[in-house]
Each structure stands twice: as structure tokens, then as C-alpha cells.
Amino acid sequence: MTRTEILNELKKVFAPYTTNKELLNSINDDTDLIRDLKINSANLVDIIIDAENKYNIEIDFDAADKMINVGSCIDVIREKLNQKNVEYR
Amino acid sequence: MLSTGNDIVSLNVINKTRTNQPGFYLKILSDIEKILYRELEPAGIPFENFVWLLWSIKESAYKYLQRTKPSLVFSPTKFVVEQLQLPFGYNITNFEGIETEGTGFDNEAVLKSVIIVGSDKLYSSSLMYRELIVSVVNGNEDFENTGWGIKLINKSDPEYQSNAIRAFLVDRLNRLFHVDGLIIGKSTHGFPIVLKDNVEAGLSVSLSHHDQMVAYSFQFG
Numbered sequence: 001m002t003r004t005e006i007l008n009e010l011k012k013v014f015a016p017y018t019t020n021k022e023l024l025n026s027i028n029d030d031t032d033l034i035r036d037l038k039i040n041s042a043n044l045v046d047i048i049i050d051a052e053n054k055y056n057i058e059i060d061f062d063a064a065d066k067m068i069n070v071g072s073c074i075d076v077i078r079e080k081l082n083q084k085n086v087e088y089r
Numbered sequence: 090m091l092s093t094g095n096d097i098v099s100l101n102v103i104n105k106t107r108t109n110q111p112g113f114y115l116k117i118l119s120d121i122e123k124i125l126y127r128e129l130e131p132a133g134i135p136f137e138n139f140v141w142l143l144w145s146i147k148e149s150a151y152k153y154l155q156r157t158k159p160s161l162v163f164s165p166t167k168f169v170v171e172q173l174q175l176p177f178g179y180n181i182t183n184f185e186g187i188e189t190e191g192t193g194f195d196n197e198a199v200l201k202s203v204i205i206v207g208s209d210k211l212y213s214s215s216l217m218y219r220e221l222i223v224s225v226v227n228g229n230e231d232f233e234n235t236g237w238g239i240k241l242i243n244k245s246d247p248e249y250q251s252n253a254i255r256a257f258l259v260d261r262l263n264r265l266f267h268v269d270g271l272i273i274g275k276s277t278h279g280f281p282i283v284l285k286d287n288v289e290a291g292l293s294v295s296l297s298h299h300d301q302m303v304a305y306s307f308q309f310g
Contacts, residue, residue: 019246035279038247040299041148041163042098042141045116049107064116065164 001081006074013050017043029071051077057084091293093235093308094152094226096145099300100138101220108137117165118143125173132179134217142200142222143170146213149226150204152280152295153211159278170213172203184218188240190261193232194225225295225306236261237306250298258294258305283307 011024018024018037033039039047048064051057051073057080059067066072107113114123117140126139147168154161176198191197200215204226214232215224216239225237238261242253255273262271262283272284273294283290292309 042103042144042299045113045165046104046107048116049113052112061116061164061166065162068162 001078003074003078006077007070009054010051010070010073010077013047013054014039017047027070029069029074031070033068033070033073047073055081057081090157091291091308091310092153092156092228093293093295093306094149094154095237095295095297095304095306096148096152096224097239097297097299097302097304098141098145098222099220099302100141100222102300103137103141105135105137108140114140117147119166119169122170125170128173128175132175132181134181138181138217138222142215142217142224145222145224146170146202146204146215146226148297149213149224149295150206150211152297153226153228154206154209155278156280156293167206169205170202171205172201174201176200181217181219184220184239184241188238188257190236190238192234192236194235194237221299221302223304227308234309235306236265236309237304239302239304242301242303245300247298250303254296254298254303254305257303258296258307261305262292262307 014024014037017039020038023036031037034041048059048067052059055077059076059080063076067076122143126136129139147165150168151161151163179198194214197216200217202213204211204213211226211228212230213224213226215222223239225235227235238257240257258273259271263269268285270285274282274284276282281294281296283292283294292307294305294307297304
């Protein structure tokens with residue numbers, strides 16, 4: 001999946017948890033989940049679980065720690081998808 | 090350096106089913122910490138409350154340490170709650186009224202814990218009601234110089250929450266220290282600071298909000 005494809009899917013993951021719906025349409029790599037999207041920190045685990053379910057991947061603790069902005073979320077998901085593809089080969 | 094950290098969790102909006110799934114709670118607590126639930130289970134506290142209690146303790150500890158370690162990353166499983174003490178004869182009750190405030194926790198039915206984060210040892214005091222959990226973290230066991238407050242508000246949008254908690258805290262500080270013109274600002278690292286005439290006041294504050302609830306803590310010398 002390309003970064004743009006993951007970005008578009010991530011918007012659906014973030015949607016239930018953000019109150020800043022307007023910004024959701026224009027998010028970029030630098031958009032901070034808590035500061036910009038106003039996602040409550042209590043929902044960060046929900047986002048990780050939803051991303052795991054959507055992409056059928058497992059996001060470990062070290063990877064989850066990095067998911068503080070949109071760009072790092074995409075990086076983690078791409079890395080996990082690539083690992084999964086290597087395992088299937 | 091004075092520091093404080095607090096967190097509030099609205100139990101009205103947590104996903105109870107999801108919280109009880111290992112895939113969820115094992116991202117917050119370790120297998121070792123799971124054993125601590127045996128301290129709470131006899132008091133009839135649901136497992137989901139236990140998970141969110143530990144979350145609030147860990148988040149508060151993160152906020153406490155962030156002041157001296159701005160680059161610290163919040164990784165819940167690396168904040169280890171080692172002890173959890175429930176008061177004798179503890180019964181969970183409803184949150185009465187709209188707001189409550191205090192200094193220290195001597196008169197409260199408080200759950201106490203010890204948190205280890207790398208080489209740091211921290212202490213928490215938590216209040217748990219049927220509707221909410223509030224935790225405050227300090228660098229020692231003494232909460233005598235720790236002020237705290239909890240308030241129910243009418244809206245859950247971030248701007249309203251932010252304004253409500255700032256007004257709530259400033260009102261308390263005015264009453265306590267008899268100083269007007271206090272403003273809650275933000276440090277360059279993002280944590281809240283109290284300003285008087287654009288100069289940082291000598292106390293440390295922490296703010297939190299969740300759903301239609303806000304809470305503060307402050308530590309004074």
C-alpha cells in the first residue's frame with residue numbers, strides 16, 4: 001500500500017475519536033494526534049487496536065510508542081505490512 | 090523542581106467490552122500488574138475500572154516526569170505500578186454534586202500506589218467513583234502540599250474543556266493564595282504553567298479532561 005492509501009484509510013480510523021472533523025480532511029505527516037486532532041490520550045490504545053484490526057497486523061509496544069503523529073502512524077503500519085508480506089513469502 | 094501529574098477518566102464513555110479483552114488491556118498493563126487486581130476484586134471493583142485506574146496512574150506519572158524529561162515517551166507498559174493499596178472497608182460510591190476540591194488526601198477514601206519508571210520511584214493517590222477515576226502523582230508519599238479538584242461540565246468539546254479547567258483552577262488558586270491576575274499558560278514543552286504578570290509562579294500544575302469531566306492538581310512548595 002502507498003502512503004496515500006494508508007493515509008486515506010487512517011482518516012477512517014481517527015474519525016470516531018477526533019472532535020476536529022474539519023482538520024481530518026487535510027491531515028498530513030506532521031499532524032499530531034493529541035495536539036492537532038484533539039484525540040484524548042485515553043483513545044490512543046483504541047486507535048492502535050483499530051489499526052491492527054484494519055490491516056491484520058500486530059503493533060508491538062515499541063512501535064506503538066512511535067505513533068504520535070500521522071506520519072509516524074503511516075511509517076509503523078507500512079513497516080508492519082512489509083514484515084507481514086515477507087513472512088508470507 | 091516542583092512537579093505534579095494528574096489524569097481523569099470518565100467511566101461513562103469507556104468501552105467496557107473492549108477493555109476486558111487481553112488485546113486491549115495488555116497494551117496498558119503487564120502480566121505482573123494484572124495480579125494487582127486481586128487487591129480490588131474483593132471490593133467489587135470491575136476489572137475495567139482496574140485497567141483504567143492503572144491507565145490514569147501511568148498517565149499521571151508521565152505528566153509528572155515530562156516536566157523534567159521533556160523528551161520522555163509515554164509507553165504505558167514501561168510505567169510499572171508495583172503496589173496498589175485499597176483503604177480498609179473500601180466501597181465504591183457515586184460522585185456527589187458538580188465539583189469537589191481538596192488539599193492532600195487525608196480525608197478521602199484514596200487508593201495509593203507506587204510507580205517505577207526506570208530509575209524513578211513515584212507515588213500516586215487516586216479517587217474512584219462509579220462515574221470517574223482521578224489520579225494524582227507526586228515524587229514522594231506526602232501529598233500535604235498537593236491541591237486537586239474535579240468538576241463535571243456541560244460539554245465535551247476540547248475548547249470548552251480547556252476553558253473550563255483553566256477557570257476552575259484559577260478560581261481555586263485565587264481563593265487559596267489571594268492573588269489576582271493569574272493566567273494558565275503553556276511551557277515551550279507543552280505542559281501547563283501558572284503566570285503572574287508574565288512571570289512563572291512558584292507552583293506546578295497539571296490539567297486533564299475526559300468527556301464532560303475536568304480535573305486539576307497543583308504542587309506548591
